[in-house]
Amino acid sequence: MSPQRRIDVVLDSVKRLLRIGATANLLNLLQKQHPADLAQVFGELAERDRQAAFNVLIERNSRLAMEALSELPPETGAMLLSARSAEEIAKFLQEIPSDDAVAIVEHLPEELRAAVLDLMRPKAAGAVENLLEYEEQTAGRIMNPNVFALSEDMTVGEAISAIQAARDVEMVFYLYVVDARRHLVGVVSLRRLLLVSPETPLKRIMTTDPISVRVDTDQEEVARQVASYNILAIPVVEESNKLVGIITVDDVIDVIKDEATEDIYRLAGIAGDERVFTPPAESLRKRFPWLLVNLATAFLASSVVAFFQGTINVWVGLAVFMPIVAGMGGNAATQTLTVIVRGMALGELTWANSRKALVKEILVGVFNGLAVGLVAALVAWAMLGDPGLGLLLSAALIVNLFVAGAAGTLIPLGLKALKFDPALASTVFITTLTDICGFATFLGLATLFLRMVRT
Amino acid sequence: MSPQRRIDVVLDSVKRLLRIGATANLLNLLQKQHPADLAQVFGELAERDRQAAFNVLIERNSRLAMEALSELPPETGAMLLSARSAEEIAKFLQEIPSDDAVAIVEHLPEELRAAVLDLMRPKAAGAVENLLEYEEQTAGRIMNPNVFALSEDMTVGEAISAIQAARDVEMVFYLYVVDARRHLVGVVSLRRLLLVSPETPLKRIMTTDPISVRVDTDQEEVARQVASYNILAIPVVEESNKLVGIITVDDVIDVIKDEATEDIYRLAGIAGDERVFTPPAESLRKRFPWLLVNLATAFLASSVVAFFQGTINVWVGLAVFMPIVAGMGGNAATQTLTVIVRGMALGELTWANSRKALVKEILVGVFNGLAVGLVAALVAWAMLGDPGLGLLLSAALIVNLFVAGAAGTLIPLGLKALKFDPALASTVFITTLTDICGFATFLGLATLFLRMVRT
DSSP states (O other): OOHHHHHHHHHHHHHHHHHHTOHHHHHHHHHTSOHHHHHHHHHHSOHHHHHHHHHHHHHHOHHHHHHHHTTSOHHHHHHHHTTSOHHHHHHHHTTSOHHHHHHHHHTSOHHHHHHHHHHSOHHHHHHHHHHHHSOTTBHHHHOBSOOOEEETTOBHHHHHHHHHHOOSOSOOSEEEEEOTTOBEEEEEEHHHHHTSOTTSBHHHHSEESOOOEETTSBHHHHHHHHHHTTOSEEEEEOTTOBEEEEEEHHHHHHHHHHHHHHHHHHHHTOOTTOOTTSOHHHHHHHHHHHHHHHHHHHHHHHHHHHHTHHHHHHOTHHHHHHHHHHHHHHHHHHHHHHHHHHHHHTTOOOSTTHHHHHHHHHHHHHHHHHHHHHHHHHHHHHHHSOHHHHHHHHHHHHHHHHHHHHHHHHHHHHHHHTTSOGGGSOHHHHHHHHHHHHHHHHHHHHHHHHHHHHO | OOHHHHHHHHHHHHHHHHHHTOHHHHHHHHHTSOHHHHHHHHHHSOHHHHHHHHHHHHHHOHHHHHHHHTTSOHHHHHHHHTTSOHHHHHHHHTTSOHHHHHHHHHTSOHHHHHHHHHHSOHHHHHHHHHHHHSOTTBHHHHOBSOOOEEETTOBHHHHHHHHHHOOSOSOOSEEEEEOTTOBEEEEEEHHHHHTSOTTSBHHHHSEESOOOEETTSBHHHHHHHHHHTTOSEEEEEOTTOBEEEEEEHHHHHHHHHHHHHHHHHHHHTOOTTOOTTSOHHHHHHHHHHHHHHHHHHHHHHHHHHHHTHHHHHHOTHHHHHHHHHHHHHHHHHHHHHHHHHHHHHTTOOOSTTHHHHHHHHHHHHHHHHHHHHHHHHHHHHHHHSOHHHHHHHHHHHHHHHHHHHHHHHHHHHHHHHTTSOGGGSOHHHHHHHHHHHHHHHHHHHHHHHHHHHHO
16 A cells, blocks of 8 residues: 555544544544654644644644654644643643754744743753754754764774663764763764674774864755765764764755755745745735736836837737747746856856856857747748748747846846845846847837838 | 845855955855755856856865855856866766756766766766756656665664664655665664664564565656655665665655746746756747747637628727636636646546536536626626627627636547647647637627628
């Protein structure tokens, strides 16, 4: 049975058991699931059912309920908890790593949030509050402060005993080695410990100068390092090189997904934090400003057309092919823009090779323009029986696809040089440019042509 | 010094040392780098310099050179090797895991590829050829067949000895346990081994029924499982549950990036395997068909306009605002489409909750249409001094944003139901629909209005 199929079966059973009120059976079923599967089941339940099922589980197995909750989007998690008292929430949040707890606390209603922070066990609340002090999207914000470290004076045997005694640390595949003031001095893998005799000093087998990130490193850079060095976790240090946390590869995967979503969204003109089930009023508020920007740029393209009203008035066939000029330019620009922005995100496009990319995109634009222009000219001629219109259309397409290639490369490069996110060069701006250049060529050449015919 | 800054310094030194021909110094510098950093340096060098630097390194440290090469895009790796004899390539490829070797062999010229497979050490070539037998984008294709497994009859002490003896296995954080016929029966973590006495039978401490995928599981599903269960590796089994490979989380990260790229590209109408430096002729060939499709759909929108030529002829102001109708519809549709397609990719949008998403998108579309329509009507009135045109424009925008919300949701859902990739519902199709509906409303209402005025 495929995992999705299995989850669908569980989902149906949960709904049925909720309907007939068979709480004991429901609890039994829920307890058998992996937290990640439970999270998916909760995610697919309607809101009321989700709350009911969660309530049943958390009363009897708060550990599992909270583990599942930490796999859900934090706003959903906060909503499931928000009917509880601050005391209960504080207690439940201790079941999960503090980086996950932070994300949920952040989404609680304001007063509840303060009360929960007040109430949490001094040590754990301290960790949560500390994490909240770091900037969003930095290593400090996503790290787990509960990092396991060994003293550089230990022997391998003492290290193994320390590991045996440690409980509740997120991961002990890499063992970080620190000096007396907790400065990060080395790393050793668990496997390496097994290959040497117990009396060996840790110092002798550790790798010195391990890869690390600082608390203020951008999470995208953290992800890039973990991915390119193929490591399973990266230690986080303060300015003085003091070890303060660890970021594991599962958190890095979440960052990579979020950053990809952000890029996809920016290219389309959507706020990075919108999701399918963001409430309609909020989505409206988030998308409207972008549509207004688009409206303003569309009026720019309109005013080019308005400038040539006289020409259209005597040659109405021009209006028929305006959508083709605009559409083709927009699509070619989107193609170029997407390749360029993604190439930057993946680290394939750099300053050193950007000129090569520009030459390529211009070449592709011009040759596509020639090919598409030829086809379009023939179809337009056949459609309205006017070879002049066909010629003008092909000229406009060639110019437009050249502009699409050049602007689709130069605008994101320019934004990057100005330290803006290149994905912000979303289709809206580029297509306005192709609209304006395309209309100006198409209608401008038509005006010249009419003048020549008249004289 | 930031990692990028450090790489830039190395890059400059490499260029300088190549220019002055200081081979020994160059080798010395290259040997000090991490393979991932080397890969980035190679990636940023011009083609001739890249080949020269690579040649220097591979003569003296083929291990490091090949590790760096396996971090580069496989087509680049194949290009760097393609001047070598088949014998040399075969020897070099033995330095890297067979899943990486497969990717490079795939990109070698046809004859060289056959010769290399012939020549590789029987065992290793067998592994590569086997991997090539699995479908692209399946677990079998991306797994590492060199998986470390323990017999279920071992004790913990024997297991630790086996780990100490093992060399060159990709990862031993999870130890998979197999029966006499190599069927996967359990998993135990390295840490768990340290917590019990050496005489304990493995059977007693292993977790039975471990999460696994089959050789034919789609790589996207593999990535989903590794990410949602927060595991560092997943075992790959054949139909009979025989353990044949392992996929580690670093490979999963590559899959997640590739799948995100594929979605971004499909939304923009680009082939998934195009990269910034795909040769121009190839990019041309890949993008042209998509532009032709777009041209065909643009002619559809044109023919709607052609149908109303008579109306535009007497009211040329209509032509001025046509770009606004088309542009706004296209942008609103892209917003909806992007949220829906990404929601599906992230698993947040399912069949069960799709109706809710549709209702939301229609609501957002209608209300955005009302707001944008109002603004547009006022601006249009002010621009051409014709209140009638403003009213028609707002009506067209309201209809168009409703269509954008409905079609932007229904088309990807429909494609998914028909087992197509929903991202294929790229902007081209949706914007054609909004163009047609927008023009028909705008110009159709104008025609009716003119008739009413005349009578």
